[in-house]
Amino acid sequence: MSDCAGPLSLKHFGSSRPEISRRLCEKAGKHNDQLTKAERWLFLSRFDLYGQAIAHPKSLDDIQFDRVCGRPPRDVLARIIKAITGLGSISEVVRDYGSPDRLDKLSYGALETVTMGWWTFDTSEVYAIDDDYEDDAVAAAAGLVAESLRPEEFAFEHAVRAKFLLPETTEAEGEESTPRLEESEKTEDELDEIRDKYFAEQDAAAETLKKTLQEQLEQELKAASEEDFAAIKELRERMEVEVAEDVKEDEDRAKEIEELEMLEGVDDMDIDSDE
Numbered sequence: 001m002s003d004c005a006g007p008l009s010l011k012h013f014g015s016s017r018p019e020i021s022r023r024l025c026e027k028a029g030k031h032n033d034q035l036t037k038a039e040r041w042l043f044l045s046r047f048d049l050y051g052q053a054i055a056h057p058k059s060l061d062d063i064q065f066d067r068v069c070g071r072p073p074r075d076v077l078a079r080i081i082k083a084i085t086g087l088g089s090i091s092e093v094v095r096d097y098g099s100p101d102r103l104d105k106l107s108y109g110a111l112e113t114v115t116m117g118w119w120t121f122d123t124s125e126v127y128a129i130d131d132d133y134e135d136d137a138v139a140a141a142a143g144l145v146a147e148s149l150r151p152e153e154f155a156f157e158h159a160v161r162a163k164f165l166l167p168e169t170t171e172a173e174g175e176e177s178t179p180r181l182e183e184s185e186k187t188e189d190e191l192d193e194i195r196d197k198y199f200a201e202q203d204a205a206a207e208t209l210k211k212t213l214q215e216q217l218e219q220e221l222k223a224a225s226e227e228d229f230a231a232i233k234e235l236r237e238r239m240e241v242e243v244a245e246d247v248k249e250d251e252d253r254a255k256e257i258e259e260l261e262m263l264e265g266v267d268d269m270d271i272d273s274d275e
Helices: 008-013 022-030 037-044 049-055 062-068 074-085 090-097 108-115 121-127 136-149 151-164 188-222 226-274
Strands: none
Touching (some): 008 037, 008 226, 022 037, 022 136, 022 226, 037 049, 037 188, 037 226, 049 062, 049 136, 049 188, 062 074, 062 136, 074 090, 074 108, 074 121, 090 151, 108 151, 136 151
């Protein structure tokens, strides 16, 4: 079905990023296979990586998958894994160290690095991207979807994190914690140059992905039926209600916190006066 008035995506989802309720995000993350066609289109209409991950999980390539998981860039991740284990990929690490008896063979630095999401302190300062997401629920849902795609990797990470946090897990004498890579040897100016180049590349990739997803959604909507468009309309109306409920819930919670802080302040004043 075509629309001579303009793009179907613009007509049915608007020009701005759509609001999505926490309730729908929870469904998307925990029960992704139960999403309706209209709900997938709603997430896809965000035209970003998180929306793609939720709408079409199996379309993610390895680079996109790592990005959704908040991991380092692919080449940096490979260097980190090589430094802490001598291996070349996360799947190889899981294969060689995934069993409980093999987990003890990982160094303190390896445990710490995996616990940090496969980052080192030096690399996170250069490559870690703060998405500044206005809706963390979407990113959280995308993360759950990613976890369902490769459960063995996340099971390994959870096991490592649990072991690292045990009181008896301590750094051996003379052992370094997270490995120091080539980034640690560079000057601040050199790091700024690397950081600026990387962020520019990510911005360009995001813009390319946006156009790709716009074209994809447009093609899917052209094959949609009148019933599909009615479902989109109903869904967007439902989102208005549910998002308003989210806002009210946040306001009520903020008010409760403010009242508790005021009570604590009064109690502190009473204690001071008694002294």
